[in-house]
Structures are given as structure tokens and as C-alpha cells.
Amino acid sequence: MSGILASMIDGLLIGSVYGLAAMGLSLIWGVMDVINLTHGSVIALGMFGMYILFAAFPVNAYILLLPVIAAGLLLGLLIYWISVHWVIGRSQLSSLLSTFAVNMMIIGIGTAIWSTSPYNVNFTLRGFTVGAYTFTGNHIAAATAAVIIALALELFLYRTRPGKAIRAVADNREAAELMGISSTMVLALAFAIGIALAASSGALVSTLFPFTILSGAGYQMKSFVVTVLAGLGKPLGALAAGVLLGLLEGAVTPFIAVSWIPLIEFGLFVVVLVAFPKGIFARATA
């Protein structure tokens, strides 16, 4: 196994988690045209959620993902009713400001409770070794969980009534209301799902690396890059773009110092914004 291949596989694994993180941002942005700036702090809350659950119930951490998702849904409804409902339909600046305010509140409360010292979730699955390279069990499990969640979301959106309602409201809110769909309930549901996705990605990351309440910021930045790459509102597209980003990181890091990666990623961000404004997976609209 060559170094570059091992690096790209590592990149693919972590890229799935980036994709999961981005799915939440992309869904909310696509459905209700709200750029959710609580995204990073909710990812951090997901990390702490897993930490608290694992400390209380020392079972397989990946099973504890389910209560984190449930808590994420409830949290999403709460954030929706506090800050987002009132700014739907208004200028984009209003939603940026209101979600930013909630973000700062979450970080403030989190710092007061947990300070900025690093935390760890001490759960390890056995890894998989090929030649000199080992792929850790946690990375493999996190990537698998991310793919399962993405597929579940895709099934929900395309095979269930509430999912169809969400897609309808994303397409044309007035028309959907004329069809008898309560857009408020749908928007609240979509927002809650977006938050649950962010929280679950945080929970997965907590099994890989140490974290603080501020750790979500880095993933929020990556989520923006992935969302712009994929185009809005397409969950599987976001997963694929996340994997692509991870593969890019894996392909590039053997040749340059790791500290250059943010420069390359944000350079890519600018290039895609200019050349592919609807994302590289965008289909031509009718």
C-alpha cells in the first residue's frame, strides 16, 4: 500500500463525516434560504452530547448516536421557534444575525459549563491493517454511520409524505401552501432535521479527536466549502462533495505541509463560487 493511497483512504473516511456535517447546512439553506450560523456550535454540542451519554452509559458509542439524533431534533425545533421562525421570508441578513446570536449564546453557555479545556470520548474499535498502514476502527465506523444516515435522509425525502412536503416547500412555498401543506410545520421539521444532522456529525467526530465547545468552528468552515461544492438542498450531493474534499486533502497532504490545507480548500471555495455558482453537481433547471 503506498503512502498516497493510504492518505486518500484516510481522507475518504473523514470526508464522509465532513459530508454529513454539511448535509444539515445544505438542507436548511436549500429549503428555507436560511444560512444557519448555529451550525458549528451545534456540531460542538453533538460532541458534548456523545461525551455525556458515553460517560453515563459506557456501551458502544455508535449506538449512542440515536439519542443524540433525537436530542438534535428537539434542539432544532427549539432553535427554530426562538430565532428562525420570525425571520423567514425577511432579508438574508436577518436570518444570519439571528442564528449568529443563538450561536454566541450556545458558545457562551458551553464555555461556562465546560471551559475551553479539551475533552475526549475514550471508545476504541479495532482497526484494519494493510501493510504498514492501519485504518482505525473509529474512522471506519464514523464513515459508515455517515453514509447510513445520508441514505436514510435520502429515503425520507424521496419516499415519505413529510419528505415530499419538504421538497415541495423548498421548490415553491406559495404553491405548496395552496396545496394544503402547512409550510410552518414543514420548515420547522426541515430545520430540526438539519440540526440533528449537525449534532450527529459532532457526535461522530467526538469519537475521533479531542474537542472543546469551540471545535465546531472548523467543521462549519468545511461545511460551507462542501455545501458550495455540492449545491444546495441535495443531501447525497453534500455527502459526495464531502468525500471529494476529503480525498483532495488526502491526495495533497503527502506533498505539502498540513498547514497549507485551509489555503487550498478556501482557494477551491472561491474557484467553485466563481465557476460553478450552483455547485458542481447542479442539474440544469428546466
Added chain:
Amino acid sequence: MKRLVLPILLVVALFVTTGFAQNLTLGFTVSNTGALNVDSVEQLHGFELWRDQVNAAGGIKAGGKSYKVQFVSYDDESNSKRVQQLYSRMILQDKADFLFSPYSSSLTATAAIVTEQYEKIMLTTGAAEGKTYTLGNHYLFQMFTPGAEYLKGVLDMLKTKDPKAAVAFVYEDSSFSVAVVNPAKAYAQQLGFNVAFSEAYAPNTTDFSAIIDKVIASKSTVLLGGGHYADGSTLARQVYSHKVPLKMVTLLVAPDSPQWGELGDAAVGVIVPSQWEPQTAFKAQYGPSGADFAKAYTAKYNAPPSYESAGGYASGLVLQRAIEQAGSTDTAKVAAALNATDITTFYGRSKFSTAANDHGLQVGHAMVLAQWQKDKSGKLVKQVVWPLAAKSANLVYPIH
């Protein structure tokens, strides 16, 4: 007139009973939060143990007076902006007589600017970077061996095992680690080693998989580097879970903490350059013996002392002795006494450079190397493996 008699008597009684005891205020910041938390609190415990023992013995005695040591300290949040604000505050508002440094080279460099500006003596501990002392100072005194010496012993020791080893340097991009690694790289090349890979990572890095893949690709068998506790422990964990085929791992700072044992199997075999270990038996000319210090520390904190704690305690000892020698708490007189200091405590020899171009640099103190090994009952213990004259166990090499 009669009404004044009682108050006057009370004041006189107060003076007599306290035996002219005055307060000596010592200021420093602690990283109660943030990435430097673990190491900084160990340093604090060293300071506090010294203060409690000195005060229990009646305080510092100088010029016929007794001085009770009191601390003023704040949380610097592992943040240099806070260090700047808080050291100014301690000097100007809290009227600190002397200062100790925060923990870490980068925070200490910031504090040094403030203390030199106000011409206050600061004993630095937990700070090995040598550059701070080359900027022209009068009142800085370094307790730690400078960073340039940290990894030289490791390379000398490695030469006895594998003179042609392929060495990888993976280190935190902070002033401390860079001050350690750059001279070490030059020394490695001088000794004839193959420096197969070298890369610095941003502080607060948590994902080392890319760098680890590069270490594996370089076919290095020796890993040297790290930085502080948070990144060092994470790097060790990930090196272990990636099963990197290394024969020797040496990390800075982190493996000296008693918390290192929490890493379990990932902790085994890791070497740390240490400013002090409980097993090193210096004959103390002043202050307690190493055994007495370790015993008192363990009794008070339910954990053995790390070298951060030893450095903290020794800072107090050296300052105390200088005040006693000077017979006063006057800054100029104490500075002269510190400049003349050449003393061996439980911590080792302490002597400060008095040359203008590196005033305060520590020139008397030497490093030892400690390695985590499993004892016969399978328990993780730290053994001194180098220099050979001071060792408590043989080096385990290779570790896999």
C-alpha cells in the same frame, strides 16, 4: 485621651504578637482553562506547596524581619492577551513584589515584556525557550534548562543503539517546540543520523492522520517531537492506533504528567526529556531533599510530582534564598543575589547567566530522560534511563 488608650494598646499588641511579620506578595497567572491547563496546574501545585511550607516555618527571614508569602494569581485562559493584561494588573494594582512566570514559553515571553517594562523581578519556570533572554533584560531568571538542550540527550542515547536510524521530527508550531527541535535537527545531522521527515503542526491540531501517514511513508523508525500535553497525548494516541512501526518515541512535556498513564497501552515506551524526576538524587545544599519534596507533594495532592511541579517549588526556594542572602526585599539587592546564585537544591543546580546578551538564561541545570515502562506487576511506571549514571532502569529499545 483615655479613649485613645485602648486602641493604642491594641495596635501595639498587634505589632508585638505578629513579630513584625509583613506580607510579601508574589504574582503569577495560571492556565485554569484552555489547552495548557494540565501542565499549568502542576506548576501551580509546586508554588503552593512551597508557600505553605515557608509560611508554616514562619515566613522568609530577611533583615531581621519575617515575610509571610501571599500569592495573587489569575486565570490566563492559556491566552497571551490575558497574560499581558493580568501581569500589568498584578504589578500596578495588586502591588506584587515579585513575579513568577505563567506556564509555557509563549506566555512567559509575553509576561517578560511587562515585567521588564516595570522593572520587576520574575523567576520563570515551565518555560524553556532561550530567545526570551537574548532580547536584553535585567530582571528575568530562568529555572528550566533551555530548550536547545532537550533532545540532545535523546540523540546521544540513540547513537548507542542505532547510529544510522531514520529520524522523524513531528512537532507543535509553538515557540517552545521550535526552540527545541531546530537545534536538535542540526545536532542529529552532526551525529550522522538520517533526518527522514520533519514537519510542524499548528497548535490545537487534533487530526494527525495525514502527518502520521507521511511518517510511515518516510520509513522513519524514531519519532521525536510533540509540544504540550493536549497535542502530545493526542499524537501518542493516534500513533498507537495507527500502529506506526517505530522503535523509539520521544515527546516533549506531555509524558511527564502523571495523567499520561490514562493513555493505557498508548503510553508504554514513550520517552520524555525531563527537568527533574523523583529518582534523581541530588544532594540538596538548600531546602528539602528530593524524597521529602516528593513525599510532601504526594501527601497533599494525591499524585506524584511532575517536573513542572518541581520547577514551581524550586522557583520559590531560589527566590527565598536570594531574599535571605540580600537581607532585604529590595529589587536591586535581590537581583544581585540572584545573579550571584550557584546552588544545588533537590531540583539540581541553579545558576543564571549574567552576560548582557543572555541574562537570566539557566546555565547550571541539566536534563534527564525518563521512559514509561511496565513493571513486573504490569503497572505503568516512569523510569530514568539517561544519563547512565543517574538511571533507575535500562532503556527499552525497540519499543515494538
